[in-house]
Amino acid sequence: METYSIGEITKKTGVSIRTLRYYDEIGLLQPTKDPSSRHRIYTEEDILQLHKIMSLKFIGLSLEEIRQYIHQPTYDLTLKETLMLEKNMLEQKRRQLERSIQAIEYAITLLEEEGEIDSLLLMSLIRSIQTEDDQKRLMTQYLDQETVDAIFHNEELKQKENEMIKSYAQFVKQVHELYGLPTDHPDVQHMIETFLRSTFGLLSLETVEKITELLNQNQWDSFEWNEEWDVLSPLPFSKEEKQWLEQAMDDYMQRLEHMGIDMKESKEGENSGYEK
Amino acid sequence: METYSIGEITKKTGVSIRTLRYYDEIGLLQPTKDPSSRHRIYTEEDILQLHKIMSLKFIGLSLEEIRQYIHQPTYDLTLKETLMLEKNMLEQKRRQLERSIQAIEYAITLLEEEGEIDSLLLMSLIRSIQTEDDQKRLMTQYLDQETVDAIFHNEELKQKENEMIKSYAQFVKQVHELYGLPTDHPDVQHMIETFLRSTFGLLSLETVEKITELLNQNQWDSFEWNEEWDVLSPLPFSKEEKQWLEQAMDDYMQRLEHMGIDMKESKEGENSGYEK
DNA sequence: TCTTGAACCTCCAGTTGCGTTAGGGTGTAT
DNA sequence: ATACACCCTAACGCAACTGGAGGTTCAAGA
Numbered sequence: 001m002e003t004y005s006i007g008e009i010t011k012k013t014g015v016s017i018r019t020l021r022y023y024d025e026i027g028l029l030q031p032t033k034d035p036s037s038r039h040r041i042y043t044e045e046d047i048l049q050l051h052k053i054m055s056l057k058f059i060g061l062s063l064e065e066i067r068q069y070i071h072q073p074t075y076d077l078t079l080k081e082t083l084m085l086e087k088n089m090l091e092q093k094r095r096q097l098e099r100s101i102q103a104i105e106y107a108i109t110l111l112e113e114e115g116e117i118d119s120l121l122l123m124s125l126i127r128s129i130q131t132e133d134d135q136k137r138l139m140t141q142y143l144d145q146e147t148v149d150a151i152f153h154n155e156e157l158k159q160k161e162n163e164m165i166k167s168y169a170q171f172v173k174q175v176h177e178l179y180g181l182p183t184d185h186p187d188v189q190h191m192i193e194t195f196l197r198s199t200f201g202l203l204s205l206e207t208v209e210k211i212t213e214l215l216n217q218n219q220w221d222s223f224e225w226n227e228e229w230d231v232l233s234p235l236p237f238s239k240e241e242k243q244w245l246e247q248a249m250d251d252y253m254q255r256l257e258h259m260g261i262d263m264k265e266s267k268e269g270e271n272s273g274y275e276k
Numbered sequence: 277m278e279t280y281s282i283g284e285i286t287k288k289t290g291v292s293i294r295t296l297r298y299y300d301e302i303g304l305l306q307p308t309k310d311p312s313s314r315h316r317i318y319t320e321e322d323i324l325q326l327h328k329i330m331s332l333k334f335i336g337l338s339l340e341e342i343r344q345y346i347h348q349p350t351y352d353l354t355l356k357e358t359l360m361l362e363k364n365m366l367e368q369k370r371r372q373l374e375r376s377i378q379a380i381e382y383a384i385t386l387l388e389e390e391g392e393i394d395s396l397l398l399m400s401l402i403r404s405i406q407t408e409d410d411q412k413r414l415m416t417q418y419l420d421q422e423t424v425d426a427i428f429h430n431e432e433l434k435q436k437e438n439e440m441i442k443s444y445a446q447f448v449k450q451v452h453e454l455y456g457l458p459t460d461h462p463d464v465q466h467m468i469e470t471f472l473r474s475t476f477g478l479l480s481l482e483t484v485e486k487i488t489e490l491l492n493q494n495q496w497d498s499f500e501w502n503e504e505w506d507v508l509s510p511l512p513f514s515k516e517e518k519q520w521l522e523q524a525m526d527d528y529m530q531r532l533e534h535m536g537i538d539m540k541e542s543k544e545g546e547n548s549g550y551e552k
Numbered sequence: 553t554c555t556t557g558a559a560c561c562t563c564c565a566g567t568t569g570c571g572t573t574a575g576g577g578t579g580t581a582t
Numbered sequence: 583a584t585a586c587a588c589c590c591t592a593a594c595g596c597a598a599c600t601g602g603a604g605g606t607t608c609a610a611g612a
Contacts, residue, residue: 007588021590022570037578039589044515051510052395055402059380063569074394080387087380090373097370104335104363111356118350119328126331231288234327239320283559293560294600302598313607315560339598 004042013050020050028053028067060086103129109162110169120236121172125165131232138229142214150207157202167198172236179241183248192252215253280318289326296326304343305329336362379405385438386445396512397448401441407508414505418490426483433478443474448512455517459524468528491529 010017023029024040029049031042049070056066061082069079103126110117110125128135132152139148151157157164174191181188200208235242286293299305300316305325307318325346332342337358345355379402386393386401404411408428415424427433433440450467457464476484511518 005589016570017589018571019569026569037589038591039578048396048510051403052399055399055406058402058406059376059383069395072395074392075387075398076392077387080384083380083384083387087377087384090377090380094370094373094377097366097373100335101363101366101370104359104366107335108356108359108363111351111353111359116350116352119345119348120324122351123328123331126334127327130331130334234324281560292600295598297561298599313560314562315607 001043004047006040006042009042009047009050012047013054015050015054023050023053023063026063028063028070059083060090099129099132106161106165110165113166114169117169118172118176118236121169124172124233124236125168127233134232138232143210147207147210150204154203160202164199164202167195171195175237175241175245179244183244184251188248189252189255192248196252277319280323282316282318285318285323285326288323289330291326291330299326299329299339302339304339304346335359336366375405375408382437382441386441389442390445393445394448394452394512397445400448400509400512401444403509410508414508419486423483423486426480430479436478440475440478443471447471451513451517451521455520459520460527464524465528465531468524472528 004012006017006020009015009020020029020040024031029046031040031046033040052070053063053066056069057063061069065082069075069082106125106129107117107122110122136148136152139151143151171191171194178185178188178191200211203211237245280288282293282296285291285296296305296316300307305322307316307322309316328346329339329342332345333339337345341358345351382401382405383393383398386398412424412428415427419427447467447470454461454464454467476487479487513521
């Protein structure tokens with residue numbers, strides 16, 4: 001029967017010499033040894049075993065788990081349990097990866113657009129993607145499931161993601177610049193209006209109506225940034241900036257009420273003025 | 277200014293105490309220490325830093341890389357380079373993951389269908405997915421790029437993947453059962469015909485024609501299983517079974533030639549008989 | 553004031569799946 | 583005899599933690 005040295009196995013299978021010795025060491029694949037030279041001697045059978053190991057490793061099993069299955073000539077339904085678990089693990093990993101990739105894409109877009117980027121802003125963006133699930137969970141404390149889904153799983157919105165990010169970046173920049181001015185200063189109020197318009201302009205009319213409704217029900221107070229939000233996705237502002245911004249928002253809201261303009265109208269004006 | 281103990285930070289951020297101490301140890305995040313009690317004291321600033329670390333970790337940077345960026349207040353285009361590289365890495369990982377998931381799905385399907393499964397068969401399937409790229413590379417030695425793509429990126433084929441796998445599993449089973457019979461025995465020839473039909477039945481007519489053409493040009497000899505194929509994706513047969521199968525295949529091909537039936541006709545017959 | 557228990561501390565070891573030396577043996581061709 | 587390719591064991595290193603042992607510190611209750 002044909003036999004092979006460890007180097008030949010490496011050439012045949014691509015598995016490194018070190019790895020083969022390691023598998024021998026941990027008892028996963030133990031070839032016979034030449035008693036005189038102490039060299040490892042691999043048979044065809046060993047090569048098959050090695051292929052089995054590689055397969056099971058490929059689908060994510062640990063060497064320890066592989067050891068449990070390696071000596072069985074056939075696999076039964078106990079393997080299915082393991083595979084189901086593994087599949088779930090891998091799918092979770094994949095979702096994670098997709099988010100990470102998305103976050104990187106955002107970051108790259110911003111860097112290209114702006115050349116330079118505030119580290120807190122970048123962090124804020126990444127975290128908002130990272131904790132999307134938690135954000136949705138938190139939002140359902142204020143809005144119903146349907147509305148939350150409308151905000152997060154909006155196809156149209158996905159198309160315009162880059163726009164949104166840029167407008168957010170602009171907003172952050174302006175807050176840094178304008179901080180210190182009185183909160184009812186025209187420039188400040190204009191900044192807030194621009195930001196709100198570009199944000200709400202991307203949501204459907206019904207969604208905006210629902211949110212407006214809630215705000216009109218004086219739930220605005222309970223909607224203030226609570227601790228939990230900050231933990232998930234901290235805003236790229238200092239404590240003072242945050243307070244200043246909150247005051248400016250209040251001013252804006254009051255001005256809206258005073259003028260009898262609700263957000264629905266604001267959105268309609270926005271749409272007609274914006275979409276060419 | 278407000279300060280926090282290590283336990284409070286864990287509650288606020290979800291980062292474990294051990295990890296926080298580790299980050300301190302490697303100099304990534306070093307809070308001040310109470311000189312008398314030696315307890316760590318975290319400030320708001322530290323929490324921000326920690327969030328930065330989590331963000332950069334999320335997008336796949338190593339702690340070592342993070343250290344390079346953590347103290348910069350703004351990021352410039354050098355980060356973009358890093359991010360581009362990271363993105364490529366992550367996308368590669370994602371492709372890998374998708375293949376693994378696919379392989380597991382196949383395996384689960386088979387286990388459900390058959391209840392029990394030959395370990396060599398499972399391995400053969402997983403490896404064929406794992407080494408898809410290499411297989412394509414090897415195939416282009418015999419077929420042109422277009423034809424190879426037609427075989428691998430066939431949408432219709434993806435729909436029927438489960439069918440294919442089952443027919444492959446059946447084939448493997450039958451080879452084990454019938455091994456020993458003369459290679460020109462009707463049962464053996466029927467087995468081969470069934471397998472070829474269910475395989476080629478899923479390819480387009482043009483693709484089959486191209487393959488037939490090649491076979492008719494007497495390139496069949498050079499197409500025999502060479503060593504390299506076996507390394508990539510070993511067949512779930514013993515050496516003897518492989519030889520037997522090769523002989524049976526030759527018999528089948530000769531019978532075809534003798535009868536003046538080429539594979540194109542075979543496919544057409546297959547289609548009319550198979551697709552309801 | 554003493555005690556209890558939670559929360560904190562340092563230091564050391566272990567995890568996975570290998571890669572990378574260091575220091576030496578074996579086999580064969582020249 | 584020696585050069586050279588190949589093989590051996592043994593030990594350390596890696597990333598990013600986790601866990602345990604054994605010892606403080608702190609706040610509250612008896």
